[in-house]
Amino acid sequence: MNAPSFWFRPPGLISTLLQPIAAIVGLVAEKRRQRPGWRASVPVLCVGNLTVGGTGKTTAVLDLIRRLHERGAVVHCLTRGYRGRAVNGQAPLRVDPAHHTAADVGDEPLLLAATAPCWVSPDRAASARAAIAAGATFLIMDDGFQNPGLHKDFSLILVDGTVGFGNQCVLPAGPLREPLNTGLAAANAVVITGQDTCGVQKSLAAKVHYPILKAALRMESSIASLRQQKVIAFAGLARPDKFFACLRENDVIPTKCVSFPDHHAFTSSDLSHLTSLAAQHSALLVTTPKDAVRLPEAFRQKVRVVDVGLEWEETAQLDHILDSLTERMPRP
Secondary structure (H helix, E strand, O other): OOOOHHHHOOOOHHHHHHHHHHHHHHHHHHHHHOOOOEOOOOOEEEEEOOEOOOOOHHHHHHHHHHHHHHOOOOEEEEEOOOOOOOOOOOOOEEOOOOOOOHHHHOHHHHHHHOOOOEEEOOOHHHHHHHHHHOOOOEEEEEOOOOOOOEOOOEEEEEEEOOOOOOOOOEOOOOOEOOOHHHHHHHOOEEEEEOOOOOOHHHHHHOOOOOOEEEEEEEEOHHHHHHOOOOEEEEEEOOOHHHHHHHHHHOOOOOOEEEEEOOOOOOOHHHHHHHHHHHHHHOOEEEEOHHHHOOOOHHHHOOEEEOOEEEEEOOOHHHHHHHHHHHOOOOOO
């Protein structure tokens, strides 16, 4: 399902009609925040957001894992494992990239597990206990900002600079998972990803007194080899247009762009359609790492995967945050 367009326009008739439901959703979210979470014996860093949809959380988590490794942390990741059929009840499952598929544990956990041990379960506290027992000295949560089960020592909220918080209404009247003020009050820092065309920094500066960081999404340098080629770009993300726009910003102009819903399970019909398009236009198929892990291995070999990394505008505040957290790690 793609986000409805009215979420990103000033509140109108549809948003107004949905406000009674949104009020209930907001109230439930506020009640959940009052529940105390289990405190882990190691630092817990949460990377989340206030809206439904992609803000670059997993890209940020992968970048932070690298920085934490440089500080000597034994990092384990905690995530829900969205739509993973092997995620059974509350029992935490450690992702094994050699054994599990995206259908088993979800696409994002597979990407994370290639960099650091990753545990999937709706019960973040249970995952935290399992990770600590397995030797983790630092826990990082990919999403789960609204989940009260595990106490967070530090929470980073990511917000897309091109859409901000949308119409600032709570689901289903808007894209917010909880009331804006409630979520901002529970965070410790905000990261604006991409170009801030919505004036997010200016609006937040009047509301919060903690760091507001900025980070751009940058494609890998090998993207240059695609500039002289015909490509068919496809993506199943919360906002696939971000991927297509990023290609164009790097002077790669897709002949066709094919969008799928977020976390889409590619069917044989989808793959046949993509193959036909590539043959018709004598073009190379291009997609994202998150989409690639959902493709059958044989088809994946025919596709060029373009990775995206995070480029921080300045790292002094980020370094201070990570240094402060790693100082709390248990010492041998």
